[in-house]
Amino acid sequence: MNKFIRLITFNYIKNFFKKRNSTIPATISILSIAISVFSLIIVLSVMKGFEVKVKQKILKSFPHIIIYSDEKLDLKDIAGIDSYRRTSEDYGALLLKSKMSIVQIKGLDYDADSYLINKDVDSTVLKDGRLPIVINKELSTEFKLEKNSEVEILTPDFTNKKPKIKRIKTYVSHVSEFSSNTVNKIFMSNIVKSKYGLSKKMFIEVSLSDPYKSKAVMKEVLSNYPELKSKIIDWQTINSSFFSLMKLERLSISIFLMFLILISATNIYSNIVSFIIEKKNEIGTMILLGASKKSLVLVFTFVGLFLGLIGTFIGALLSAATIYFITKTNIIDSLSIDVSFYQIEGFPIIFSIEYFIFISLFSIIAVIISSYIPSYLILNKDLESLIRRNY
Numbered sequence: 178m179n180k181f182i183r184l185i186t187f188n189y190i191k192n193f194f195k196k197r198n199s200t201i202p203a204t205i206s207i208l209s210i211a212i213s214v215f216s217l218i219i220v221l222s223v224m225k226g227f228e229v230k231v232k233q234k235i236l237k238s239f240p241h242i243i244i245y246s247d248e249k250l251d252l253k254d255i256a257g258i259d260s261y262r263r264t265s266e267d268y269g270a271l272l273l274k275s276k277m278s279i280v281q282i283k284g285l286d287y288d289a290d291s292y293l294i295n296k297d298v299d300s301t302v303l304k305d306g307r308l309p310i311v312i313n314k315e316l317s318t319e320f321k322l323e324k325n326s327e328v329e330i331l332t333p334d335f336t337n338k339k340p341k342i343k344r345i346k347t348y349v350s351h352v353s354e355f356s357s358n359t360v361n362k363i364f365m366s367n368i369v370k371s372k373y374g375l376s377k378k379m380f381i382e383v384s385l386s387d388p389y390k391s392k393a394v395m396k397e398v399l400s401n402y403p404e405l406k407s408k409i410i411d412w413q414t415i416n417s418s419f420f421s422l423m424k425l426e427r428l429s430i431s432i433f434l435m436f437l438i439l440i441s442a443t444n445i446y447s448n449i450v451s452f453i454i455e456k457k458n459e460i461g462t463m464i465l466l467g468a469s470k471k472s473l474v475l476v477f478t479f480v481g482l483f484l485g486l487i488g489t490f491i492g493a494l495l496s497a498a499t500i501y502f503i504t505k506t507n508i509i510d511s512l513s514i515d516v517s518f519y520q521i522e523g524f525p526i527i528f529s530i531e532y533f534i535f536i537s538l539f540s541i542i543a544v545i546i547s548s549y550i551p552s553y554l555i556l557n558k559d560l561e562s563l564i565r566r567n568y
Contacts, residue, residue: 210487210489216497240412242385243381247378257387257393262285263286264381286366311352312363322349324349325350440541442547446548447550453555497533
């Protein structure tokens with residue numbers, strides 16, 4: 178940028194904020210850009226936060242890899258696997274007096290889950306005929322159950338041609354600290370489940386040290402057990418349609434909100450047109466003094482860019498401050514905004530530097546185009562028209 182362009186640009190920027198007839202439109206342009214940038218960053222940050230929270234919920238509540246096999250596999254030497262267990266799942270209803278709750282009956286092995294199931298507890302089945310179970314803490318609180326509390330489980334019985342309901346008397350052998358926000362769980366050994374005809378198919382749940390490397394771990398498992406090719410699946414594949422839906426929703430909202438920035442940029446377009454017409458006498462004089470059309474186009478483009486940069490900076494700064502304020506305070510809770518419906522903790526908003534860079538660049542590019550087009554169309558005329566101010 179030569180001295181002429183820099184000097185004229187700074188002078189015109191000052192004039193923009195000196196005269197009332199140009200100050201008000203310039204302020205409106207800056208505020209519209211700022212509001213658009215702020216809205217887009219906040220909305221995308223909330224949607225990104227929601228996606229991250231949902232993924233964390235899935236990773237916390239569900240296995241990272243599922244292997245549909247009844248065999249006892251040795252996966253200890255495979256890198257990336259944190260733990261694994263052979264299990265089975267059935268559903269029933271826990272009944273206590275007049276209160277009932279749908280429960281998931283989870284089968285566990287001794288070796289993999291000794292903190293929940295042990296042989297001493299299991300052996301009591303042979304003494305009094307009752308089925309020992311382990312319950313999660315939410316179920317214990319809901320039914321006011323303690324160790325040795327007697328309950329009854331209702332489960333479907335498909336052993337005969339005509340299905341019926343089986344009633345199994347049980348007692349609580351232990352209350353686990355395991356927390357489940359989806360459905361209440363009852364744990365028992367796989368041996369006990371098979372005795373009562375509750376287990377039909379077994380499968381293996383695998384937990385990874387890094388869940389996002391599930392694809393690589395699956396390849397390693399298949400290299401050792403190629404017969405499992407059609408029997409293994411990871412959490413990303415299971416939830417792929419849900420994640421794709423969230424990405425599509427975020428993309429569609431992003432495109433919609435980007436139009437706000439484009440609409441705001443048209444204000445700058447109008448301001449530059451008005452400003453060029455207002456300065457046409459000076460433009461004619463500068464051309465007579467030897468100024469090139471290219472230099473004049475750059476001057477008015479830089480003036481519009483300056484307004485856009487201020488608006489983009491204000492919008493990005495306000496959004497960063499808002500995200501910081503929300504994450505560091507309990508303002509959402511004080512406003513009684515309930516997000517428990519989604520079974521996630523805290524308000525879903527996350528700071529993403531990628532969003533700030535991308536949205537800011539998009540805003541600046543939109544401003545440059547909306548400033549350059551009127552400057553080029555109006556000032557790229559023959560010299561005689563510019564000198565005579567015939568535009």
